[in-house]
Amino acid sequence: MQRIRKAVFPVAGLGTRFLPATKAVPKEMLTVVDRPVIQYVVDEAREAGIEHFIFVTGRNKAVIEDHFDIQFELNQTLAQRGKDDQLAKLQRLQPLAGQTSFTRQQEPLGLGHAVWCARELVGDEPFALLLPDMIMQSEKSCMKEMVELYGHTGGNVVAVQECDPSETHKYGIVGKGGDIHNGFRLTGMVEKPKQGTAPSNLYINGRYILQPEIFSILENQERGAGNEIQLTDGMLKLEKEQGFYGFHYQGRTFDCGSPEGFIEANVAFALARPDIAGKMAPVIAGLLDEAQAKSGGALRQSG
Ligand code: G1P
Numbered sequence: 001m002q003r004i005r006k007a008v009f010p011v012a013g014l015g016t017r018f019l020p021a022t023k024a025v026p027k028e029m030l031t032v033v034d035r036p037v038i039q040y041v042v043d044e045a046r047e048a049g050i051e052h053f054i055f056v057t058g059r060n061k062a063v064i065e066d067h068f069d070i071q072f073e074l075n076q077t078l079a080q081r082g083k084d085d086q087l088a089k090l091q092r093l094q095p096l097a098g099q100t101s102f103t104r105q106q107e108p109l110g111l112g113h114a115v116w117c118a119r120e121l122v123g124d125e126p127f128a129l130l131l132p133d134m135i136m137q138s139e140k141s142c143m144k145e146m147v148e149l150y151g152h153t154g155g156n157v158v159a160v161q162e163c164d165p166s167e168t169h170k171y172g173i174v175g176k177g178g179d180i181h182n183g184f185r186l187t188g189m190v191e192k193p194k195q196g197t198a199p200s201n202l203y204i205n206g207r208y209i210l211q212p213e214i215f216s217i218l219e220n221q222e223r224g225a226g227n228e229i230q231l232t233d234g235m236l237k238l239e240k241e242q243g244f245y246g247f248h249y250q251g252r253t254f255d256c257g258s259p260e261g262f263i264e265a266n267v268a269f270a271l272a273r274p275d276i277a278g279k280m281a282p283v284i285a286g287l288l289d290e291a292q293a294k295s296g297g298a299l300r301q302s303g
Contacts, residue, residue: 010114012058048143110228116218131206138251155243159207171203191232
């Protein structure tokens with residue numbers, strides 16, 4: 001069984017739900033507390049043992065490449081000013097020379113197409129795929145647990161979580177078969193099923209381990225939901241030839257592709273930081289009480 005050494009990050013999305021913030025700044029560079037969203041996802045991959053980070057970018061995304069490069073002037077200034085903590089923080093997160101690759105998705109044809117754009121950089125080996133909109137919070141990272149499951153099952157692994165049955169039309173949804181190690185066999189997948197037709201309420205949360213055969217399937221994949229080339233449709237074909245397993249992630253996932261998920265992530269990560277939580281917890285509680293009083297009690301019921 002081949003080890004998972006490479007991870008793909010599709011970061012070409014326009015971020016229209018965040019306009020005007022994303023007019024000049026990629027949505028992946030918006031910050032949750034003090035790290036850009038993309039940094040959380042790259043750190044998750046690194047924690048899972050990934051050694052090569054492949055970004056599928058698009059126009060106006062060059063700053064992502066800069067973010068993962070060394071900033072000599074900045075490092076020098078921090079060193080001169082004795083800001084050793086900040087310098088150490090930057091150096092800890094710095095990918096080594098040759099550990100990053102960038103390619104472009106030239107047209108917005110869908111997630112399946114974005115993944116296919118990475119085929120030459122991935123080559124003939126299994127790889128991790130992490131969608132940067134989704135960031136996760138748990139003691140052990142989602143991808144790390146998936147790599148462990150993959151060590152037992154081989155094949156392809158998709159992470160899933162439960163969603164409200166009224167939300168299944170927003171995601172890829174899987175069917176659940178028998179248990180295997182800390183996962184289960186998949187019995188099917190469907191991208192954004194119509195209300196009332198989903199096989200379960202287990203949604204694909206944006207973390208995958210895939211075999212390289214997915215690339216030749218995606219090359220000929222016709223358009224699906226939303227008139228886009230869908231990864232889920234490609235996986236469904238691969239499932240006919242290879243094992244597909246689900247990993248039921250128990251941590252928290254924040255959909256930073258929506259303002260609500262992004263704000264929730266900021267609050268949750270701030271409250272998880274010992275250096276910030278003490279100050280912010282009473283501030284957040286106070287703001288909530290104030291808004292609640294102003295709304296005459298309607299606020300808490302409206303969610
Ligand atoms: C994509 C996938 C979908 C998955 C979702 C998770 O959809 O196609 O299967 O559930 O990401 O965020 P998108 O969010 O690009 O519409």
